Amino acid sequence: MERDRILGRAAGIGLGVGVYGVSFGVLAVASGMSPAQACVMSLLVFTGASQFAFVGVLAAGGGAVAAMGPAVMLALRNAVYGLSLAPVLRGRLRFRAAAAHLVIDETTAMARAQDDPASSRRAFLLTGASVGLCWNAGTLVGALLGAGLGDPRALGLDAMFPAAFLALLAPQLRRPGAPAAAVAGAVVALVLLPYAPAGVPVIAALAGLVPGVLIAQGVRAPEVRS
């Protein structure tokens, strides 16, 4: 991708994320966080799915500690992204430490889509800047809007969480083993819901990885042999 196209795509991704940020801000405030907390969370945690999961558990009546579990589990994938991006993010420690904060879905996808390391690095940094700006601006707008809204249930805000998670999940279901992992995870969580403390059923859903990985290996094994 030539330079201008990288800049254009980075800006486009940023705008989409900004909309997502507005909905996060609204929901965070509706779930009992202050506007300041919502903004600080977007600035410092800076990984959308984890933040949505966190406020989702809060909204469902779980405490902040129960909300940590699913949020941390969802942040695990950023560690994988970081490992895969390490060759692109070479340089002084100060640069690597700052760039690490920008390791998220969007920046990883843009960096991976480039052909050479210099373009990857540029795509990573431009997307990081654009998403960083829009996500935080969106959160601020949403938090201020949310503070003026009425009863979150009457507005159907609680129904926004499953819809948002579904929009995040759908593109991932094409991976081998993903449908099995999703079904198994959902069943485990529903079975545990009546008995386990808030937040625990979602963590236990990780057991869904077992059938998922087994199927993924079954699908890929013949490719390796041929």
Add this chain to the structure above:
Amino acid sequence: MSWTVLLALAAVSYGLKAVGPVLAGGRELGPRTRRALDLVSVPLLAALILTQTVGDGHRLVADARLPALAVAAVLVWRRAPFLVVVLAAAGTAALLRAVT
């Protein structure tokens, strides 16, 4: 909501992101670990969708969130933009609660 938990989440989140760029210096993961980590989000998101649609504390209930999720599913399938999906879900639930 506690600031301590929020800052702890920020620290963990940054720590996970920094493993690669700051510590590992280009070391690679094994294919099996990679595959498992690639799928980590899938069962978690599926569990979040279901528990937040039919969960009410420790009870399972069918309320306005269920049709809202169905509307969202159709829109996701039709590749509607994110904002349309979440607003349609909220609108469906709000409408159903207003009329029942």
